Amino acid sequence: MATRNRTILYRKYRDALKSVRVPSGSSPSSSGGPVIEMSSTSLLNPNRSYAPLSTEDPGNSSKGALTVGLPPAWVDVSEEIAANVQRVRTKMTELAKAHAKALMPSFGDGKEDQRRIEALTREITDLLKKSEKRLQRLSAGGPSEDSNIRKNVQRSLATDLQSLSTELRKKQSTYFEAPPAAKRDGIDLEMNLNGNHTRREDDDFDDMGFTDHQMAKLRKSEAFTAERKEREIQQVVESVNELAQIMKDLSVLVIDQGTIVDRIDYNIQNVAASVEEGLKQLQKVLLLFFLPQSSSFHIILGRENTETRGDGDVRYGSRHHVLNHVSPPYSQGNCPLIC
Amino acid sequence: MVLVSAVRDYVNRMLQDISGMKVLILDSQTVSIVSVVYSQSELLQKEVFLVELVDSISKSKEPMSHLKAVYFLRPTSENIQYMRRQLARPRFGEYHFFSSNMLKDTQLHILADSDEHEVVQQVQEFYADFVANDPFHFSLNISGNHMYMLPAAIDPSGLQHFCDRIVDGIAALFLALKRRPIIRYQRTSDIAKRVAQETAKLMYQQESGLFDFRRTEISPLLLIIDRRDDPVTPLLNQWTYQAMVHELIGIQDNKVDLRTIGKISKDQQEVVLSSEQDTFFKSNMYENFGDIGMNIKRMVDEFQQVAKSNQQIQTIEDMAKFVDNYPEYRKMHGNVSKHVTLVTEMSKIVEERKLMLVSQTEQELACNGGQGAAFEAVTNLLNNESVSDIDRLRLVMLYALRYEKESPVQLMQLFNKLASRSPKYKPGVLISELGIFMGTETFLNIARNMARGLKGVENVYTQHQPLLYQTMESIIKGRLRDVDYPFIGNHFQQGRPQDVIIFIVGGTTYEESRSVALQNATNSGIRFILGGSALLNSKRFLKNLEEAQRIARTSTSVV
Numbered sequence: 092m093a094t095r096n097r098t099i100l101y102r103k104y105r106d107a108l109k110s111v112r113v114p115s116g117s118s119p120s121s122s123g124g125p126v127i128e129m130s131s132t133s134l135l136n137p138n139r140s141y142a143p144l145s146t147e148d149p150g151n152s153s154k155g156a157l158t159v160g161l162p163p164a165w166v167d168v169s170e171e172i173a174a175n176v177q178r179v180r181t182k183m184t185e186l187a188k189a190h191a192k193a194l195m196p197s198f199g200d201g202k203e204d205q206r207r208i209e210a211l212t213r214e215i216t217d218l219l220k221k222s223e224k225r226l227q228r229l230s231a232g233g234p235s236e237d238s239n240i241r242k243n244v245q246r247s248l249a250t251d252l253q254s255l256s257t258e259l260r261k262k263q264s265t266y267f268e269a270p271p272a273a274k275r276d277g278i279d280l281e282m283n284l285n286g287n288h289t290r291r292e293d294d295d296f297d298d299m300g301f302t303d304h305q306m307a308k309l310r311k312s313e314a315f316t317a318e319r320k321e322r323e324i325q326q327v328v329e330s331v332n333e334l335a336q337i338m339k340d341l342s343v344l345v346i347d348q349g350t351i352v353d354r355i356d357y358n359i360q361n362v363a364a365s366v367e368e369g370l371k372q373l374q375k376v377l378l379l380f381f382l383p384q385s386s387s388f389h390i391i392l393g394r395e396n397t398e399t400r401g402d403g404d405v406r407y408g409s410r411h412h413v414l415n416h417v418s419p420p421y422s423q424g425n426c427p428l429i430c
Numbered sequence: 431m432v433l434v435s436a437v438r439d440y441v442n443r444m445l446q447d448i449s450g451m452k453v454l455i456l457d458s459q460t461v462s463i464v465s466v467v468y469s470q471s472e473l474l475q476k477e478v479f480l481v482e483l484v485d486s487i488s489k490s491k492e493p494m495s496h497l498k499a500v501y502f503l504r505p506t507s508e509n510i511q512y513m514r515r516q517l518a519r520p521r522f523g524e525y526h527f528f529s530s531n532m533l534k535d536t537q538l539h540i541l542a543d544s545d546e547h548e549v550v551q552q553v554q555e556f557y558a559d560f561v562a563n564d565p566f567h568f569s570l571n572i573s574g575n576h577m578y579m580l581p582a583a584i585d586p587s588g589l590q591h592f593c594d595r596i597v598d599g600i601a602a603l604f605l606a607l608k609r610r611p612i613i614r615y616q617r618t619s620d621i622a623k624r625v626a627q628e629t630a631k632l633m634y635q636q637e638s639g640l641f642d643f644r645r646t647e648i649s650p651l652l653l654i655i656d657r658r659d660d661p662v663t664p665l666l667n668q669w670t671y672q673a674m675v676h677e678l679i680g681i682q683d684n685k686v687d688l689r690t691i692g693k694i695s696k697d698q699q700e701v702v703l704s705s706e707q708d709t710f711f712k713s714n715m716y717e718n719f720g721d722i723g724m725n726i727k728r729m730v731d732e733f734q735q736v737a738k739s740n741q742q743i744q745t746i747e748d749m750a751k752f753v754d755n756y757p758e759y760r761k762m763h764g765n766v767s768k769h770v771t772l773v774t775e776m777s778k779i780v781e782e783r784k785l786m787l788v789s790q791t792e793q794e795l796a797c798n799g800g801q802g803a804a805f806e807a808v809t810n811l812l813n814n815e816s817v818s819d820i821d822r823l824r825l826v827m828l829y830a831l832r833y834e835k836e837s838p839v840q841l842m843q844l845f846n847k848l849a850s851r852s853p854k855y856k857p858g859v860l861i862s863e864l865g866i867f868m869g870t871e872t873f874l875n876i877a878r879n880m881a882r883g884l885k886g887v888e889n890v891y892t893q894h895q896p897l898l899y900q901t902m903e904s905i906i907k908g909r910l911r912d913v914d915y916p917f918i919g920n921h922f923q924q925g926r927p928q929d930v931i932i933f934i935v936g937g938t939t940y941e942e943s944r945s946v947a948l949q950n951a952t953n954s955g956i957r958f959i960l961g962g963s964a965l966l967n968s969k970r971f972l973k974n975l976e977e978a979q980r981i982a983r984t985s986t987s988v989v
Binding site: 098161239243246253257260263327331334354355 | 436439440443451453456461462464465468469470471473474475477479480481482483492494496497532533538539541542543545546548550551552553554555556557605606607608640643683685700701702704707708749750751753754756757760761764765
């Protein structure tokens with residue numbers, strides 16, 4: 092694609108005309124060029140933490156270029172959220188590594204890894220939750236250019252947060268669905284080691300079965316595994332719920348790509364109105380989201396589904412856990428295709 | 431992709447090197463240019479947090495010097511004036527000015543003079559001066575499109591303005607493609623000749639340096655033709671998806687406004703039909719109405735399967751999967767609703783206006799009926815209460831275009847009958863509208879077009895082939911006659927071109943852009959691009975006719 096740069100010629104003209112032009116002096120309001128612009132117009136957030144500076148600099152000529160001024164206070168909030176987004180990204184990579192490590196056979200009992208995973212997951216979810224709450228604060232009052240900017244910044248950050256939430260979900264489901272055998276290997280291995288060890292010691296006596304000592308150890312580690320598994324499930328359920336909540340809140344703000352709302356010309360016409368629209372959309376989303384067969388669906392964290400058989404083969408009825416989350420009673424059965 | 435990606439590249443380049451929070455300022459033309467290729471969410475990714483129109487922005491007093499302003503405007507004198515005022519009282523920290531076409535020296539001077547505070551960081555020409563509706567179809571969205579139908583003497587400056595805009599648009603297209611074409615034009619059209627001459631002058635003389643690209647062996651061909659050469663196509667009712675939506679409802683910059691049509695649910699009142707973003711639309715935009723119905727039904731069934739499985743959430747995995755897939759599900763839901771709504775509304779209109787009946791007669795008029803049968807059919811439809819005014823008008827116009835020479839008496843009868851049914855269509859007006867086609871070879875072309883006959887058509891409603899189809903065939907066979915389409919100046923082309931840009935002064939139709947797209951899909955070795963001063967449907971075309979006729983009449987009566 093061809094382009095033509097006219098800047099050099101333009102600057103030439105500008106310089107030439109500058110010398111010809113009568114300097115306009117330091118006239119107060121209109122043409123004055125403040126170096127730092129801190130306007131105290133009421134359209135900006137009145138709770139700003141910056142005190143207004145004098146907009147006049149009598150010493151300079153009016154030819155000083157306007158430097159990029161200090162932004163209004165809400166930009167701090169948006170920058171904080173953006174920083175959180177970055178932190179989440181870093182932690183996400185760490186989490187991926189921790190997942191990978193936990194799935195590898197190791198000699199330890201995997202408790203450390205598990206703790207680390209839980210900790211990271213908790214940190215990430217907290218950061219996401221915190222950011223999402225802060226995001227709500229970016230909403231501004233009445234229509235003004237500033238409020239449009241805020242809304243757009245909100246939408247942009249909402250998109251980032253939502254994609255990170257989705258990513259976290261995907262990582263969790265990959266890890267959670269990894270065969271428990273992988274995590275049990277550590278125990279088995281340890282068992283074998285102990286077993287061998289013991290056998291060596293008690294060679295004469297133990298051709299057939301396990302010693303009492305070994306049985307006790309086995310049962311203990313099975314119980315531990317069951318407990319750990321349950322904790323994992325609980326954590327995932329919690330996190331899924333939390334993420335669902337986050338995504339629900341964000342869906343108001345995130346733009347549906349390919350729809351009219353994603354059109355630049357539409358947005359120019361409909362800036363302030365669409366926030367209100369978004370709230371109505373949210374109601375529809377809730378109808379769709381908590382799709383009921385009955386008027387709510389259920390989480391049962393069923394300890395009773397976990398069986399331990401005598402032969403050491405622990406069954407986790409994880410596939411039979413059913414989710415029950417009581418939702419507000421506005422659900423109406425089948426959602427119509429066209430709302 | 432060609433046209434769309436050209437404009438996207440320009441927009442990307444504008445934004446990429448400017449860091450920090452930005453505001454994008456557009457005019458009423460560049461808004462369309464940008465909106466069809468770039469989305470709001472993409473702007474947000476590039477940290478553009480505000481978009482404004484240049485004429486409304488001056489009303490605001492809010493200074494925002496933490497923002498950098500990116501202006502993308504057409505280089506009109508009006509826009510230069512807006513910029514002047516805004517530079518005198520700068521509200522933003524930095525100003526980056528991109529013009530969609532070539533700037534005159536005087537304009538640079540004016541800007542430089544107003545830039546006392548030296549806030550302008552760069553001034554660039556980025557030649558995205560056309561609306562890239564589809565990969566091979568563009569429009570210039572010229573208001574006052576009726577200009578081309580008026581004799582030059584009536585409004586010379588208006589006509590000059592019209593031609594300038596076309597030349598600018600065509601020039602921008604070739605600059606975006608980095609090519610310089612051989613130019614041919616339709617001999618029988620003064621305005622086509624004028625546009626061709628002025629384009630040649632610009633590319634080969636005035637700005638020859640700018641257009642001096644590395645020469646490939648075969649230059650592309652630019653062919654300028656006149657809408658009046660084929661007035662039948664814009665008058666016909668359409669039965670393929672994209673063309674039909676435009677004909678029955680109206681598409682503007684790839685958006686459809688359903689608010690005037692009837693009771694539509696809030697979130698479907700305005701929808702987007704873009705082949706780039708909607709895969710269902712991309713595979714169905716050129717299909718027949720009947721086939722579309724089937725395909726939509728299939729899409730609805732698929733969707734209902736997904737919806738049903740979403741309702742059976744019983745395990746933690748199901749729940750997790752639902753949360754993961756929710757964005758996709760939501761998108762699918764929106765898309766299904768959109769197409770179902772469109773097809774439903776169009777079916778209603780077809781039913782109300784009895785369009786299947788009307789269209790059958792139209793196709794016979796346009797293709798291969800006999801005069802007697804045609805007269806009878808049109809008379810019957812004029813008598814039919816359910817047929818709307820505009821459809822009656824179209825039928826009579828089509829009859830007139832076809833049989834005016836053959837049976838003027840019967841045509842007069844039809845005019846009178848039309849006037850008695852729909853009083854706003856006075857015979858005198860219609861005759862003078864037809865007069866716009868006098869002296870052109872319209873009638874000859876129509877006869878020629880008819881004589882080609884039906885080619886074993888399955889669907890009586892889509893018998894018609896626009897004249898453009900034959901023009902493209904001639905080009906492919908290397909048989910576009912010099913005598914009909916002369917070269918400008920001493921241009922000459924040895925052999926077939928590989929790229930052909932056809933510009934229709936007066937506007938294109940979606941039936942024609944479909945023809946071009948299907949032709950391109952046959953990989954004949956030639957790639958066609960189609961553009962026009964506007965995107966017509968029958969309503970717009972008739973409005974242009976009316977407007978031109980009205981102006982011509984008032985000016986002659988003054989004389």
